Amino acid sequence: MSLPAFCLQDGDSVDTTNRNRQLPALRSSVGQLKAAVVAARLRDINPDLRLTVKQQFLDPLAAAALVQEQTYDYVIDCIDSIAPKQALLLAGHAAGAHVISSMGAGGRLDPSKVRLADLSETYNDAFAAVVREGLRKAGVSSGITVVFSDELAKPASLALTQQQYKKSYFGTSSYIPGLFGLYIASHVIRRTVEEGYKVPPVVMPGSIGKQKSSSSSSSTGKGSKKSSRSKKLGNIMSVSGSSSSSSSVDANMPPVQLLQQQQSVPAALEPGTPRKAAPNRSGAGRADVLRSFDQAQGQGMGYDGGGI
Numbered sequence: 001m002s003l004p005a006f007c008l009q010d011g012d013s014v015d016t017t018n019r020n021r022q023l024p025a026l027r028s029s030v031g032q033l034k035a036a037v038v039a040a041r042l043r044d045i046n047p048d049l050r051l052t053v054k055q056q057f058l059d060p061l062a063a064a065a066l067v068q069e070q071t072y073d074y075v076i077d078c079i080d081s082i083a084p085k086q087a088l089l090l091a092g093h094a095a096g097a098h099v100i101s102s103m104g105a106g107g108r109l110d111p112s113k114v115r116l117a118d119l120s121e122t123y124n125d126a127f128a129a130v131v132r133e134g135l136r137k138a139g140v141s142s143g144i145t146v147v148f149s150d151e152l153a154k155p156a157s158l159a160l161t162q163q164q165y166k167k168s169y170f171g172t173s174s175y176i177p178g179l180f181g182l183y184i185a186s187h188v189i190r191r192t193v194e195e196g197y198k199v200p201p202v203v204m205p206g207s208i209g210k211q212k213s214s215s216s217s218s219s220t221g222k223g224s225k226k227s228s229r230s231k232k233l234g235n236i237m238s239v240s241g242s243s244s245s246s247s248s249v250d251a252n253m254p255p256v257q258l259l260q261q262q263q264s265v266p267a268a269l270e271p272g273t274p275r276k277a278a279p280n281r282s283g284a285g286r287a288d289v290l291r292s293f294d295q296a297q298g299q300g301m302g303y304d305g306g307g308i
Contacts, residue, residue: 005050005070005235006042010035011057012241020174034241058239060087066237067091073234074188077101078181079241086134088239089144097237098191100145100184103128105177106170107153114176116183119144121202124152145199147183149176192233 012034018025024037039053058066060083067075067088075092077099079085085101092099101119104127115122119135120142122128128148135144153170190197 003046003049003233003236005052007052007054007069007072007235007237008035008039008042009054009056009058009066009237009239010038010241011055021172021177057241058084058088060084063087063091064094066239067095067097070235072097072237074236075099076184076188076236076238077240079239082130082134084239086131086138089131089135090138090140092237093140093143098145099143100147100187101131102180102184103131103146103148104153104170105149105180106172108149108151108176109154109173110149110151111175111179113149113151114147114179114183115150115202116145116147116187116199117202118142118199119146122146122148122150123202124150126153145187147180147187188233188236 010033014022014025014029014032014034014037016025016027016030019027019030022034024032024034024041029037033055035053035055039051042049042051054066058079063084064087068091072092072095075088075095075097077085077088077092078101079088089099089101103122103125119128119132122132125148128146135141187199
């Protein structure tokens, strides 16, 4: 199995706080552009790799042109700002590429809570809820594969920052972002080499019996076709980093209050709780969270979902 071409885009620089979880982050690389550090490593591993490196943040208005530069089989999104993230997902989806996206990894500690699913099936992730709402308004309600955690972000992980484009962020553990990345890599490889590979539907707490019955009936249906896949990985694009065009939250709202709103919607689901009872799908709480993002565009407090 080979990787013919890879496009990597990120305008962020290595920060000393990245050293607990990011491969390019060392004392010797602090201040260097992440894309340059990762590119050097990739070329050292495989000198024959056709690698395109873009050392800049993604402008939402340039997402469509970026995706159309060549035919990409996969578009991997690891952006932690709302506007460029949504733009890349929409552009990749419109171009016919298989899109996989990282949702919020910040503030999570339990690796058993990490899930692979369609964006429409995410829950307990306020960052994913905002992304999902924006795509729905643009006419895309499904067809985007994501990695997310159904664990609610820990309140103690919220911190203030004076970094450009951000005023608050969730602290990130050393292992959860890496696990998100491994899920993405596994999905791309398995989807390429395994015939009939599909992302299994999310089994919600309290609906295991129904899910088992539904899946068994669908798997025994007549006329099912096996999909044939090439054993060769196609062209891949990976975009990460924040952007000056990120969506914002209310600048007058204290970060702790914002976190409380985010944690109330979506609410944590306990075993035995039906999916329809979860307020992350409907209700005033979720609408309030979305309005706090929509009404405060450009107000200066960037929201970091804690992506990888």
